[in-house]
Amino acid sequence: MVERSTSVLIVDDNAESRLTISSLLKPHYRVFVATGGKQALDICAKKRPDIVLLDIMMPEMDGYEVCERLMSDPSTTDIPVIFLTAKSQIEDEQRGFEVGAVDYIQKPVSPPILLSRINTHLKLKRAVRELEEQNEHLEERVKERTYELEMLQDATISAMASLAETRDNETGNHIRRTQNYVKVLAEELVNMGHYADELTPEAIELLHKSAPLHDIGKVGIPDEVLLKPGKLTREEFEVMKYHTTLGRAVLMAVEDSIDFSCEFLTLAKEIAYSHQEKWDGSGYPEGLSGTDIPLSARLMALADVYDALICERVYKPAFPHEKALEIIAEGRGTHFEPLIVEAFLNVEHVFGEIASTYRDEGFDEETFNFHSEEE
Structure with a gap:
C-alpha cells in the first residue's frame, strides 16, 4: 500500500x-x-x-x-x-x-x-x-553535452584557423578581429533593413564561428611566397591566390567525412573560397561579381581588407584607422558591395574598438584614436 x-x-x-x-x-x-x-x-x-x-x-x-x-x-x-x-x-x-x-x-x-x-x-x-x-535530467544532460560539443567545435575551429596563423606570425589576433568585424557588419545590415531573411540571428552566429577559417588554405602556401617582405611577382601571386582553392578543399574533405549536411561548413567553404572576390568582378579565384559572390564572402572581404590595412605586415606598415576608412570608402562599388561599405561606415567606431580589444603585440593605440581632433 x-x-x-x-x-x-x-x-x-x-x-x-x-x-x-x-x-x-x-x-x-x-x-x-x-x-x-x-x-x-x-x-x-x-x-x-x-x-x-x-x-x-x-x-x-x-x-x-x-x-x-x-x-x-x-x-x-x-x-x-x-x-x-x-x-x-x-x-x-x-x-x-x-x-x-x-x-x-x-x-x-x-x-x-x-x-x-x-x-x-x-x-x-x-x-x-x-x-x-x-x-x-536527460534534457539537462543534453544541454550540458551540447555545450561541451559546441566548446569542442569552437576549440577545433580555433585550432584549425591557428594553423594558418602560425604560418604567418604577424597576423596575431587577425582571426579574432575579423570574425567580430563580420558579425558587427551583418548585424548593422539587418538594422539598416537589408538581408534580414539571410542574416537571421542563427546565421550571424554561424558566420561568426566560421569566419576564422577564411585563410585556412594558407597552410599550403610556401614560406617564400607567404612571408615575402615585398611585392609578389606575377608567378608568386598566382601561388598566393591558390590559398582560396586549398581552403575550400580542406573544408570539403571535412564535409565528405560526415554523413549529414552542415550549414557551418557551407558558410566556411563560401568564405574560404570567395573572400578575395571583388564586387566589380576583378577578384579571384573565379572573378565573380555582384551578388553572385556569396554574402558571407562579401562581408569577409571588407573585414579582411580593413584588418590588413590597420595592421603591420611584412610587406607594409600599419595605416591609421582614418586612412583605412578612406581606402574602403573608395572601394565602394568596385572592391566592396556599396551596402556593406555603408554599414561599415555606420559602425566604423566599433571596428576600432574591436581592433583595440584584440590588438597584436606592438599595437600602437594612437593608430585607433579615431575620435579625431575635430570633435
Missing part, C-alpha cells in the same frame, strides 16, 4: 458518504474532507492532495465544474480526480472523462475496488512524475 504520508481529498455533500469513505481510507492515507466545490478548490490550492475523490451531484458547484477548474489551473492540473457518484448513465461517465477525470466509480462504493483504484492511479501519477524528472 501507498505510504501514510500520501493524502486524499474526499469531496461530498453527504455526511454519511464522507464518513464511510474517510473511515475506509484513514488507515492508509492522510485524509482531507470538503463538503462542497469551493471548499474543495481551496483545499487543493493550499494542501495539494495527491488524489481527489469527487462527488458529482453537489449544490452550488457540481463535480464536473470542480474538475474542470482543477484541470485548468497549472498548479492542480496534475492531481488525479476520481468521480464517485450514483449517476450511472454512459453519458455521465463520458462527460466525467471529458472534463479530465482519470476514473469513474459508481456508488455504493466497493471498498476493495476503491482502494485498488486509488492505489493504481497514485502509482501512475508517481510513474509520470518520475518519468518527467528523468526527462528533465
Whole structure:
C-alpha cells in the first residue's frame, strides 16, 4: 500500500458518504474532507492532495465544474480526480472523462475496488512524475553535452584557423578581429533593413564561428611566397591566390567525412573560397561579381581588407584607422558591395574598438584614436 504520508481529498455533500469513505481510507492515507466545490478548490490550492475523490451531484458547484477548474489551473492540473457518484448513465461517465477525470466509480462504493483504484492511479501519477524528472535530467544532460560539443567545435575551429596563423606570425589576433568585424557588419545590415531573411540571428552566429577559417588554405602556401617582405611577382601571386582553392578543399574533405549536411561548413567553404572576390568582378579565384559572390564572402572581404590595412605586415606598415576608412570608402562599388561599405561606415567606431580589444603585440593605440581632433 501507498505510504501514510500520501493524502486524499474526499469531496461530498453527504455526511454519511464522507464518513464511510474517510473511515475506509484513514488507515492508509492522510485524509482531507470538503463538503462542497469551493471548499474543495481551496483545499487543493493550499494542501495539494495527491488524489481527489469527487462527488458529482453537489449544490452550488457540481463535480464536473470542480474538475474542470482543477484541470485548468497549472498548479492542480496534475492531481488525479476520481468521480464517485450514483449517476450511472454512459453519458455521465463520458462527460466525467471529458472534463479530465482519470476514473469513474459508481456508488455504493466497493471498498476493495476503491482502494485498488486509488492505489493504481497514485502509482501512475508517481510513474509520470518520475518519468518527467528523468526527462528533465536527460534534457539537462543534453544541454550540458551540447555545450561541451559546441566548446569542442569552437576549440577545433580555433585550432584549425591557428594553423594558418602560425604560418604567418604577424597576423596575431587577425582571426579574432575579423570574425567580430563580420558579425558587427551583418548585424548593422539587418538594422539598416537589408538581408534580414539571410542574416537571421542563427546565421550571424554561424558566420561568426566560421569566419576564422577564411585563410585556412594558407597552410599550403610556401614560406617564400607567404612571408615575402615585398611585392609578389606575377608567378608568386598566382601561388598566393591558390590559398582560396586549398581552403575550400580542406573544408570539403571535412564535409565528405560526415554523413549529414552542415550549414557551418557551407558558410566556411563560401568564405574560404570567395573572400578575395571583388564586387566589380576583378577578384579571384573565379572573378565573380555582384551578388553572385556569396554574402558571407562579401562581408569577409571588407573585414579582411580593413584588418590588413590597420595592421603591420611584412610587406607594409600599419595605416591609421582614418586612412583605412578612406581606402574602403573608395572601394565602394568596385572592391566592396556599396551596402556593406555603408554599414561599415555606420559602425566604423566599433571596428576600432574591436581592433583595440584584440590588438597584436606592438599595437600602437594612437593608430585607433579615431575620435579625431575635430570633435
